[in-house]
């Protein structure tokens with residue numbers, strides 16, 4: 001596994017939450033919270049990263065992660081480059097590493113990478129020059145560290161604690177990088193009642209998700225839960241033959257108002273999006289009073305500001 005820290009203990013890369021300790025995660029969350037503003041207020045701006053260049057290199061589709069990394073870099077004063085992979089020389093057969101070396105020669109200081117292949121962010125991190133940082137914008141089914149952080153920040157904002165919470169993660173956990181990063185974040189932050197709920201084909205292997213309870217029907221996972229995190233079926237990682245049928249899936253696993261009533265009355269409903277309404281979640285739940293899905297999106301910019309500030313501002317004062 002790639003070392004994410006510099007010799008002085010500061011964060012150089014952000015590829016996974018798995019090897020960060022609780023204090024490092026809390027530091028990122030505290031810094032992110034300092035960047036959060038209510039909607040309607042102007043977001044914070046600083047010149048902390050003035051002169052730095054951040055490149056977004058996404059080979060899988062993205063709305064939230066890509067836009068929020070771009071806004072985060074701009075709000076800290078950095079220059080941002082969006083590499084359109086289909087318009088780049090990758091389409092002519094250039095390797096990922098040659099693309100990365102090219103961006104490095106163009107004075108890019110941080111690469112944000114999303115890729116469908118496991119290991120690509122780590123491969124980049126292993127080959128970039130010492131002054132360049134790599135941040136994962138989502139690695140296959142493996143890891144989505146800034147999503148894990150924004151999910152933790154959202155929970156903390158609504159519950160003011162992690163200890164004693166019951167958190168149910170529901171849906172296609174097997175193929176979900178969001179679930180893996182949430183598990184790393186929540187377990188390190190002290191959540192002891194983490195529940196996985198999925199049909200057998202979408203449940204991860206036993207060796208993964210140590211410490212979580214497993215539920216093969218929804219009701220027991222939702223009973224008394226404080227937080228419900230719904231997941232999309234990752235169609236892009238499942239063969240046609242194994243894809244659940246939408247209506248049947250909703251009938252057994254969709255979060256409806258009736259099922260939400262099994263959780264605590266003040267339970268919050270989360271979803272990383274993109275969301276398939278009527279398959280994993282009913283519209284009136286997604287848009288209802290217990291939904292914090294839009295807070296998750298807002299927190300995404302703050303978390304990405306914190307991550308970029310941490311990896312690129314070594315030695316400089318906080319924003």
Ligand code: CP
Pocket residue numbers: 061062063064065066138147272273274
């Ligand atoms: N949650 C998330 O990663 O969304 P995008 O795929 O739109 O970036």
